[in-house]
Amino acid sequence: MRIPFVLAATLAIAAPVLAQTVVPATPRTNVAVPTDATLDTPSAVNLLLTPSTLPLQYPPFDKIRDADIGPALDQGMAEQLAEVAVIVDNTAAPTFDNTIVALERGGRTLARANTLLSSLTGADANPARLKLQADYATRLAAHRDAIALNPKLFARVEALYKQRATLGLGAQEQRLVERHYNQLLRAGAKLDEAGKARMKAINGELAQLGARFNQNVLAEVNESAVIVDRAEDLAGLGDEQISAAASAAKARGLDGKYLVALLNTTGQPVLSQLENRALRERIYEASVARGSRGNAYDNTALVSRVVTLRAERARLLGFATHADFVLKDETAQGQQAVNAMLRQLAPAAVGAARREGGELQAMIDREQKAKGQPSFKLAAWDWSFYSEKVRAAKYGFDESQLKPYLEMKNVLENGVFYAAGQLYGLKFKQRNDLPVYHPDVLVYDVFNADGSPLAIFLADMYARPSKRGGAWMNAYVDQSGLLNQKPVVANHLNIPKPADGKPTLLTWDEVNTMFHEFGHALHGMFSNVKYPSMAGTRVPRDFVEYPSQVNEMWADWPSVLANYARHYKTGEPMPRALLDKVLAAKQFNQGFATTEYLSAAMLDQRWHQLPLEQIPAADGVMAFEAKALREEGYDYDPVPPRYRTPYFSHIMGGYAAGYYAYVWSEVLDANTVQWFKANGGLKRELGDAFRAKLLSQGGSQDALTLFRGVVGHEPQIQPLLERRGLVIEKSEKAKTTATK
Structure with missing residues (x-):
């Protein structure tokens, strides 16, 4: 996932699916699943029950109905339980092959069905898929517990763990044994029967609450869209944007009106353009009220219950708080390191934001005086609008001057793909013969420099009411040598x-x-890698954002930018003078960007570092948020958190107690960008080294060992501070090592 804080923004990582022999696809035109695919009639043949016969096991989106998913989940759970039974009932002594490898091979049908459901509810939800998600959330949680809490399975894995140094295993295999053992331990395998029963109940309820939270967020972000009656109130938007707003309103039966859709962030993109201050305020207030309005989508009680259950589960497992439980398994390894970093950055970030706010206030004062009108105090809904004005005044350009040179498909193919070609030798070819789940999705074959197939890549770029907010990557098929799989x-x-x-x-x-x-x-x-549970992005959460943040450096690399920044009408390259202005403005508004991110990361930690007895009830959720912001020094109203608690989807998902990962990873990223620049930048030999030493390794080695293997030293925080133009107090400057 990516957030604008990372500048050079729930990462969905799906389970692997079963290997197969790759056969050519039947030529066809890319076909989207029809909108009536919610029909309850299953397909004659449920293609989720067997590996796809399309290239690289690409999902047959056009032949799978929503009604196929439930039966596939049911059969998948039954199959996996039978597979585990074979493992635990084996009378032979546990071996790496008959226990660990057997676990790695198992669960293919379930993984295939669950991957499709979780991917589509994120990318293209409909009532049938949302109902499936809700109906199966508790059942899937119970299924996972039935395996993780199986005492016979744990006994076999524990026996291998205790003997791992004497089994003659390779480094990757020994690490895999340790990983399986620790996962079972963290799932509660050593609890007594009463503890296991309570663990199962907690996990089931959390799964149900998580599904409800996500569905509430999606529903309310659509319901909270702002309806505008007059086109003149949209002054500042481009003709295309106004036309799109009219079309969106018409689609809701509001002919003659205009609909401003919201994204699931506190700030909204249109706030940087709208001249009508009252409308800016209205949009902002609609955004921040989500999830705490006392309506059907109010998430405050749900948040309180989720945080309580997480704290109780952590205590069952011997941890003081949920944050202790989570961070024990991350590269940070504990609250102390995370808190120290966040609190080291906070004064510099907020101080920079206040200085930026002073510039914006001065511009407001000048403008209002020139109009002969009284000035007003800078508010959160003014920040983006006036920061664009300050940018134009300081650097001689604003966002509107850039956009004609940044046409989406051109950026993708001649920017993103071009950089990957220069750095790694990759080649891309769009194909139109594979089915897609929505007409907007583009599909590409990806080839290595020698022409051998590497992967299939799907690009799903547009917002829509059926799609959750934010940006993310997911895998429909994970790479695995054991299963003979290439990635989709x-x-x-x-x-x-x-x-x-x-x-x-x-x-x-x-x-x-x-x-x-x-x-x-x-x-x-x-x-x-060989084993699917180590593939790709299956790395610690506070490491997973690191490679993606490194890739941002190529967006403004001069040769890459020159290749894609071309006027959408004329094809003329972006003028060098404008390009230079873009590069000169890299540190612009970084106080705001850093502060809105850090305040959200701090909220995540404050919620999950609470002992069980101190968690507020529903009516205290928003008061706790306000108190935490004030105590941590983020009570600067013009810069609210990027996410407020009731719509903070990251921390209801995989980033609970882990939202700090973006800045933690950016420390690693900033060090790596220095390494690239010091050694020549966009060069194949550097790309090949980064690929071989880090990107190809997945979770097969310790994360920080991989980092050190590339850059040659421990991570240091100074490159990040220099990038962002942040100043740390002298007493803090000695603390340059960011991670253990």
């Missing part, structure tokens, strides 16, 4: 779709997001 990976963004026939012109942040998410895709595509 997808990137998802939420770029507003223009009216029919109009070009898709990107903001600079959207360009960076595209490069960022493709960094995740490269991590998945370059994976070259």
